[in-house]
Amino acid sequence: MKDNNITRRDFLKTAGIAAAAATVAACTSKGKAGSSQTDGLGEMTLRKNNKGEDIAILGYGCMRWPTFPPDENGQKEIDQEAVNAMVDYAIEHGVTYFDTAPIYLQGKSEAATGLALKRHPRESFTIATKLSTQRGEPTRERSLKMYYASFENLQVDYIDYYLLHSIGGGDDPMAKLKERFFDNGVLDFLVEERKAGHIRNLGWSFHGDVRVFDYMLSLHDQGKYIWDFVQIQMNYIDWKNAHTRDEEEVNAEYMYNELAKRGIPVVIMEPLLGGALAHINDHFAEQLLTREPQKSIASWAFRFCGTHPGVMCVLSGMTYMENLVDNVSTYSPLKPLNEEELAILEDIAQEYVKYPLIPCTACQYCMPCPYGINIPAVFAHYNKCLNEGFINEDTQSEQYRKARRAYLISLDRNVETIRQANHCIGCGQCISSCPQHIAIPSQMRRIDIYTEKLKRNG
Ligand code: SF4
Ligand code: SF4
The missing domain is CATH 3.20.20.100 (NADP-dependent oxidoreductase domain)
Incomplete structure (x- = not known):
């Protein structure tokens, strides 16, 4: 890209x-x-x-x-x-x-x-x-x-x-x-x-x-x-x-x-x-x-x-x-x-505002997550990819292939594996701390599903 x-x-x-x-x-x-x-x-x-x-x-x-x-x-x-x-x-x-x-x-x-x-x-x-x-x-x-x-x-x-x-x-x-x-x-x-x-x-x-x-x-x-x-x-x-x-x-x-x-x-x-x-x-x-x-x-x-x-x-x-x-x-x-x-x-x-970005400002008020999720880093990676046009629904295109690879590689570089969205258990302990009122567990779930889809489409 x-x-x-x-x-x-x-x-x-x-x-x-x-x-x-x-x-x-x-x-x-x-x-x-x-x-x-x-x-x-x-x-x-x-x-x-x-x-x-x-x-x-x-x-x-x-x-x-x-x-x-x-x-x-x-x-x-x-x-x-x-x-x-x-x-x-x-x-x-x-x-x-x-x-x-x-x-x-x-x-x-x-x-x-x-x-x-x-x-x-x-x-x-x-x-x-x-x-x-x-x-x-x-x-x-x-x-x-x-x-x-x-x-x-x-x-x-x-x-x-x-x-x-x-x-x-x-x-x-x-x-x-x-x-x-x-x-x-x-x-x-x-x-x-x-x-x-x-x-x-x-x-x-x-x-x-x-x-x-x-x-x-x-x-x-x-x-x-x-x-x-x-x-x-x-x-x-x-x-x-x-x-x-x-x-x-x-x-x-x-x-x-x-x-x-x-x-x-x-x-x-x-x-x-x-x-x-x-x-x-x-x-x-x-x-x-x-x-x-x-x-x-x-x-x-x-x-x-x-x-x-x-x-x-x-x-x-x-x-x-x-x-x-x-x-x-x-x-x-x-x-x-x-x-x-x-x-x-x-x-x-x-x-x-038409882009489905997550309005996380990385303030860290939700941290630490008792289950080790690096909440702001997960959101920052997702937003960055979205902002830079990585996410593309045409799974047959060359752009999608490159974007998929870039997303997955940069995810592992930016967020330790054990701190990624798939480890969120949805306990909800973080929700009330977020001044941006982000529904953190459901966003984690959404990102997890998205990431899994990218992995499967390889
Ligand atoms: S809902 Fe997920 S991110 Fe929030 S505290 Fe629980 S495990 Fe951590
Ligand atoms: S409290 Fe909300 S805005 Fe702040 S880092 Fe956590 S998710 Fe992002």
Whole structure:
């Protein structure tokens, strides 16, 4: 199969920016929002928080720090040296906002983020972390323990942005919200912490049921609880399309507009839809490359988010230096999309949603699976094959023969045999954890059937 997508690596080669990435080890912190020091880039675009403070538009999502290969138990250690180099480069190029959570990277993200940031002046960065009680018992005791542990892990005495993590999900989202934050008095406690200056900004991240979203904004409207910022999933696919297509789901345009009209700064997660928008299929990619041959496909997705003025910060979970360099380039400074460019992305989005992709963003909230299934890797492989046109129903064609072979070979390379879909027993323990509301067991079954069919048709 022909693959003429420009990859981020190709882009860097073309633009000659890769060399800059290699020099990061020697960089020093300037501690100034928006300062881009080298590489022929301009200043990074800045936005304001609700205190009028500057925030660089590119935020660092710390859920995908580089790791060493997993040990025999699937445990991954974070490559701290690589993290330090990425953080250094980010701060040197104006990034100010670092977003982590107690549950990221098997509970190791906060400490790694804290270690890397500790090497920089406190005023040169802001930290966002979260109360991640979406799994387990959300007792007051456990919640406060998690809250205080974040200060220790991050080695800070105040947290710039604190979020109620991933609200709107679960079987009964409203009951879950109340159980996690209201009935146990935890939200009132956090409001007191904000008054005391231990939290500088209080907000929440949202996935799911629009009734919860509207309820939270109604509290703000009534002055019962004031939200300093809100984090939503937004990208050009989800803009007009609710990302899980469930009845109570809501699209990003609605959420953005509701927040913008209240003047609540918006933080964006999943601007690339779990990485999918960096690798859209050739047909879509050609339309973008024709207009901007020197720019990566991912840059369009970042520009889309930045084009909306109510967006304070766009998070990207950058594992590789090439991604960081590319994103810094896109936002130094941001070139907003014009009406014609927005229309192209909307056309792509309308086509894209016709593909039966699984909306997995690789957030890992469903992991570990007690039966060892590598859920995000199974979905990522399937989506990649679908996106790249591997899946073709004409079993007699030469393209099918090649596609079949490519699918099966890359499956074994990307997902260990014992962690593939056919080992899912359908226990359903993962379902309630998924913020994208994916019916994980039935999708596993579907992928298993599909894979078996490919094996038989050989
Ligand atoms: S349903 Fe399948 S993937 Fe989900 S926890 Fe059970 S075995 Fe794992
Ligand atoms: S299946 Fe859901 S919870 Fe699991 S990684 Fe994907 S989006 Fe996250």
